[in-house]
Amino acid sequence: MKTENYQKAIQNIFQRVGQTVTQDISTLDYIMNVDAMSDTDKTFYEAYKKYGNRNHTWQDFKEMFHGDVATMQKTVQHWRAWDEINKQAAQTEAYAVKVQKLLQKYNLDSINDTNLKKYKQDYPDLVDAFADWLTHIRRTHPNYSTFDPQVAKLEMDFAKKVKSIAPDDKTGKINLITDYLKQMDELVDLRNGDFVVGERIEMYRKIISSNKQISEMLYNFDNLSGSEKVNLAHMILDESAKANGLPRGTIIEDDAPNGPHKLTDSWGAAYDRRRRAFIFKGSGANFSNVNRFLKTLAHEDAHRVDFYNPEYGMIGTQLMLFVTDNYVNNATIANDLYEKWATEQSSYYLDKTTGAALQYAITHQKI
Numbered sequence: 001m002k003t004e005n006y007q008k009a010i011q012n013i014f015q016r017v018g019q020t021v022t023q024d025i026s027t028l029d030y031i032m033n034v035d036a037m038s039d040t041d042k043t044f045y046e047a048y049k050k051y052g053n054r055n056h057t058w059q060d061f062k063e064m065f066h067g068d069v070a071t072m073q074k075t076v077q078h079w080r081a082w083d084e085i086n087k088q089a090a091q092t093e094a095y096a097v098k099v100q101k102l103l104q105k106y107n108l109d110s111i112n113d114t115n116l117k118k119y120k121q122d123y124p125d126l127v128d129a130f131a132d133w134l135t136h137i138r139r140t141h142p143n144y145s146t147f148d149p150q151v152a153k154l155e156m157d158f159a160k161k162v163k164s165i166a167p168d169d170k171t172g173k174i175n176l177i178t179d180y181l182k183q184m185d186e187l188v189d190l191r192n193g194d195f196v197v198g199e200r201i202e203m204y205r206k207i208i209s210s211n212k213q214i215s216e217m218l219y220n221f222d223n224l225s226g227s228e229k230v231n232l233a234h235m236i237l238d239e240s241a242k243a244n245g246l247p248r249g250t251i252i253e254d255d256a257p258n259g260p261h262k263l264t265d266s267w268g269a270a271y272d273r274r275r276r277a278f279i280f281k282g283s284g285a286n287f288s289n290v291n292r293f294l295k296t297l298a299h300e301d302a303h304r305v306d307f308y309n310p311e312y313g314m315i316g317t318q319l320m321l322f323v324t325d326n327y328v329n330n331a332t333i334a335n336d337l338y339e340k341w342a343t344e345q346s347s348y349y350l351d352k353t354t355g356a357a358l359q360y361a362i363t364h365q366k367i
Contacts, residue, residue: 006190006345013194014353017201021360027205028198032058043069050081054199055316056146057192079143082312086245089140089309093247095133102126140245142311151187151318154180158322177326178337184322185340188315190349196314197350200298201357207239208358209367214239218362221290226255226282233280233297240301245309252279269296271303273324290362295355302347314346 013031020027029035037045041062048058065072103111106123111130120127158180165172208215217224217232224232234251241248249271268284271277278300280287286296305313310320319342330338338344361367 017353017357021357027201031194031198051076051079053311089245090242092136095136098129099133188342188345190314193349203243229287230280230282244305246304247276250277252277253282255283269300271300273307291355291359294358295351298354299347299351306343315342
């Protein structure tokens with residue numbers, strides 16, 4: 001997304017969200033200007049909130065059905081709402097853990113359709129656990145997927161070129177990745193960013209208001225130790241995992257000046273998708289006040305959404321394929337290039353606005 005358009009969009013949403021929290025009104029509906037919608041548009045908007053992919057807009061959702069309310073309502077009666085999908089997805093982790101523990105118990109490498117019959121007699125509990133996991137995982141799929149032929153073409157071009165690079169030519173591969181990263185940047189579409197920002201703010205406000213321990217710790221944030229701040233982050237992120245259909249993440253606290261994760265005071269947090277872990281410098285600058293703390297959580301949590309539930313984030317599955325398979329961090333490529341990753345663009349789009357909105361609500365006792 002072009003830098004000037006990106007910055008202008010962030011400034012605009014920041015201002016509009018500010019108006020909602022100072023007036024203590026519904027963030028999401030105000031941002032989306034629901035009061036100005038026709039009755040038909042409100043019907044599509046409400047259906048979109050329940051069923052629509054977040055990487056396109058409610059207007060796109062309306063166009064899918066050619067603006068025909070009856071057709072839409074007839075179709076979505078067979079769809080599952082996001083609340084249901086996300087709840088199911090958040091529960092699948094427990095089934096996956098159970099399968100993994102049974103594999104370790106029986107000293108087996110894996111279980112799949114090819115060895116299912118073989119294992120049925122000797123390991124019935126493992127086969128049953130695997131069947132439960134499959135049942136849950138099949139219920140977590142979104143109702144539909146969006147498709148961009150330009151993204152598909154770039155991904156196919158990249159796949160062909162990367163095969164011509166020698167396995168030990170790391171520089172050649174990184175150069176190719178950065179070349180396509182620049183091209184993918186032109187196709188990052190954050191048109192629905194405002195909706196996602198509003199939805200995330202309302203989600204976090206609900207998490208905070210419904211948990212007395214979380215709210216009291218946030219009100220008393222300046223008096224918390226670094227470890228207490230990390231524990232608070234853990235509680236908020238676990239609740240977000242339930243709401244957004246995500247695996248619960250472990251928390252790694254790395255406060256050492258030259259710790260293994262190389263966190264600095266200015267870059268005091270990271271999300272490691274391979275380990276499903278959040279890494280925090282609890283005494284660092286990003287945890288120095290409640291605004292920066294909540295901004296940091298929103299940023300890293302958005303990465304988790306994009307990686308594990310991409311149709312519920314701004315990015316969508318297509319762009320996430322390139323990110324997931326080819327991701328390199330800002331220790332390897334220049335920071336201006338690093339920020340062109342679709343995941344970084346989505347996280348930076350919402351983090352400052354979300355942090356400021358939540359901080360204001362906490363400071364003024366509006367949660």
